[in-house]
Amino acid sequence: MTPELFIQYLFAGITYGIIYAIVAIGFNIIYNTTGIINFAQGEFVMLGGMIAITMNAFMPMTLAIMVAVLITMVVGALIEMVFIRWLESPSVLRMIIITIGISILAREVALHIWGESVRALPYFIGNEVTSVSILGARISPQVLWVIGVCSLMVAGLSLFFKFTSLGREMRACAANRRAATLCGINTKNMVTLSFVLSAGIGAVAGCVMSPITYSDYSMGPNLAIKGFTVAILGGLGNSLAAVAAGLLLGIIEAFSVSVLPLAFQDAIATAILLLILFIRPHGLFGSSEAASLKEF
């Protein structure tokens, strides 16, 4: 393998990986405050992209993306308030079924609004054929945008959870919801906030990746499966581990084509998911003791 080819695979892998990681982080934020997996996470990514594309017809792209992210965050909040908030100690299974329902609903609504066709935001810099040369490999500048924006989001989120009181309150909910309530934290609001946050980061990812992968109403479930794999691989609830796991999966997928037929690329993610569930259900970076204390 030539060094150029290596770099080319590496960047392809990092691009997939960071997108998976963002979806996985969306899963984790909600998992941490509610203990459930929100299977509508992929739909947030779809909504972000689709709304931005629509808005882009009326306003400059930067503004369109900001509006799209805001709208998606509002949608996230509404979803939580309408479907989740009023449930009294719902079972995990029931909540999961609800999120699957929400995901289907969101897709159908998107289908009615935007139709079945595939759309894309224009490239942020250059066009479809522009590329920059990095160590002999040629990379679309949009790939650098995806990597840059997503890395910034990860860094921002880590800081938010570590240093702001709101972030600490959310972590308190994650650690022990009853204790958090006793400390005067409004846990219900924290749950809403977690939906808003994951909708927001999903939407941002949906916008930056749209020029590369296109957006259409049905893109959600595929992303959700990959994101779920990554979240499990890293250990549910751990966002930094999700980044590592995402990059790992992306890079494995990219390099797999050099030895395996392309058709197996998606099977790899599923195979890894199954392996992890059998061998290390608490994830590569999680601890089995902590996992055994959780309900799900």
Place this chain on the structure above:
Amino acid sequence: MRRVLGSLLTVVISFCLVAGFSPVPTAKAENIKVGAILAVTGGASFLGGPEARTLEMMVEEINANGGVNGNKLELIIKDSGGNPEKAISFAKQLIEEDKVFAIIGPSTSGETMKIKNIAEEAQMILLSCAAAEVIVNPVAKYVFKTPQKDSDAVKKIYGTMKDLGISKIAVLTGNTGFGNAGKGQLENIAPEFGIEILASEVYDKQATDLSAIVAKLMANKDIQAVVNWSIVPAQGILAKNMRQAGWDVPLFQSHGFGNIKYVEAGGAAAEGIIFPAGRLLVAYSLPDDNPQKTLLVKYKVDYETKYPEDKVSTFGGHAYDALTILVAGIEQAGLDKEKVRDAIENLKELPGTAGIFNFSPEDHNGLDINSFEMLTVKDGKFAIYSK
């Protein structure tokens, strides 16, 4: 109460899960019932969407003009979502419950192959809008198809390659019925044209990035051209990934590329893509004496006037042809299914959007290689390809 509400909600959601949101069948004055199984939603919706819209438009026009031999048409569209299992149950429903006169569709080859035998056993005329040759080869008595043969598309592509002096190629296909059938044809016909396939890869129909595989293929310096065979957005993604990587060998696509939306989505990367297609996409550029021209221009204008947000595509054209053929059959033979089938089998020189149809008992497609034109993308538009 809340729990009751909650479980109700779950029931409603699971109901939506199972039922999807299939469009309500359009009820018209009862007369000739025409069933249609189309992938209006789902991954193949860019086939089924235009097909459904085309049929609705045509039926409206035919009925406004007094119907067929004075009988109004009643169109029953079932949305299969591209799912073969659903196509099977809709086919049974249309045959047993709705007792339709004939069925148009399904949109995809995979679905059509699943219901080929069902139609045959029920002696139901099936006019498929899907491309794979296996639909009519071997011939089934009641099964016809309107898109051109994929073997002819392959021959047209290989012929063009020969003209360009290309003999070593890479083949990429989507993992759909259409992609698999095309892969088979590409591999079978290659030796006939002295073409060597150096690499053949299959990607998932929902693939969103192909840069890794492009990097792999590009490393093989012997590859002179790439053929991509699919009906999914990956057609545009492949073009982008190739051009971004600085790989400038010619990119050939199948007749599945005949939708201007792919060109729009591919942007600058779509420039120069070469593919075979029916003449619908270049209707205005045809010489005036072309027997298809009047019909093509009329369909294009009608469709784009009625659906201003959509552009005409060859896929809608396949449904146009299917209904045109059925109507021609009924006009000749009346309301006897058997006679209509015989009439369709003997239709000659019938202009459609895909070409001039000449059916026979051995040929239930009725189109030959001349129904294809090699097209290319120039300044974001389709144009007739010339070397």
